[in-house]
């Protein structure tokens with residue numbers, strides 16, 4: 164007797180999962196450290212280690228650069244240089260990103276990206292993610308000047324609950340203000356305790372934990388209906 168194929172779980176139907184890009188779907192912390200150190204070198208400041216970078220990183224970028232000693236007059240140029248270095252960097256997907264997207268899609272979730280980064284900085288990576296996961300994203304919002312506003316539009320248009328997954332305090336705050344349910348991701352730009360302090364609903368160390376969270380949200384939704 165041959166075993167019947169496992170039926171595909173479709174519990175996450177109507178759940179939308181939106182992701183931050185840098186430090187969440189993109190594994191670019193080492194490159195961000197290098198970009199930061201290129202800026203610091205240009206203004207005669209000492210380089211940061213990866214741990215120092217993760218402790219100090221904040222958004223917007225000019226606040227970050229001010230905090231690590233870039234003179235006020237050089238802040239605009241510092242951000243431009245940083246973005247250019249990031250755009251020229253190699254595309255590396257976060258371990259588990261393609262797998263998580265594939266599993267979420269199989270569950271029936273809608274998937275997208277909401278990022279403050281420019282199209283030139285992240286389009287190549289998104290293309291790579293679609294190829295590696297074999298899934299086409301449902302939406303991509305790039306160069307989002309105000310993430311709260313971008314997440315809020317997604318929440319308004321979504322057929323069901325929206326999860327937002329991001330690696331910085333900025334993501335967690337924008338998600339909560341935008342009406343999404345928040346997943347903090349601890350393997351990106353910021354340390355776990357910095358994210359935990361903002362009490363996101365979930366904190367994950369691995370993106371492969373997301374299908375179970377989406378399923379949990381979908382089940383709650385069904386129970387409530």
Ligand SMILES: [Mg+2]
Pocket residue numbers: 183184185186187329330331351352
């Ligand atoms: Mg990020």
